[in-house]
Amino acid sequence: MMQELIIYHNGICSKSKGALELLQEQNIPHTIRWYLTDPLTKEELQKLLTKLSLKPSEIVRRNEPLFKEKFEGKEIQESEWIELLISHPELIERPIVENASMAVVARPAEKLLELL
Numbered sequence: 001m002m003q004e005l006i007i008y009h010n011g012i013c014s015k016s017k018g019a020l021e022l023l024q025e026q027n028i029p030h031t032i033r034w035y036l037t038d039p040l041t042k043e044e045l046q047k048l049l050t051k052l053s054l055k056p057s058e059i060v061r062r063n064e065p066l067f068k069e070k071f072e073g074k075e076i077q078e079s080e081w082i083e084l085l086i087s088h089p090e091l092i093e094r095p096i097v098e099n100a101s102m103a104v105v106a107r108p109a110e111k112l113l114e115l116l
Contacts, residue, residue, distance in 0.1 A: 052103045
């Protein structure tokens with residue numbers, strides 16, 4: 001039996017929509033987490049980073065206007081990035097898809113197939 005996936009989804013992002021469409025087309029059981037309106041807690045973000053095997057700074061969207069305005073060129077510690085990503089979820093790279101044991105940044109969408 002296939003375990004259910006969670007997709008951290010932003011409905012206006014084409015990459016996120018593409019990953020969601022792939023899940024739907026393949027009939028892969030999934031739950032949508034609208035992380036902009038239902039932000040991750042610190043604990044959830046830390047668990048997700050562990051599953052991704054990434055540091056907080058490695059999931060920051062550096063092309064996001066907020067990043068360019070406030071954070072570009074600044075020295076920011078990994079522990080500070082955790083707090084910034086919680087308070088500014090739009091800075092989190094998307095889409096992220098996770099299962100019980102691991103997670104991937106699904107760019108391109110086909111990367112989520114690594115979880116199956």
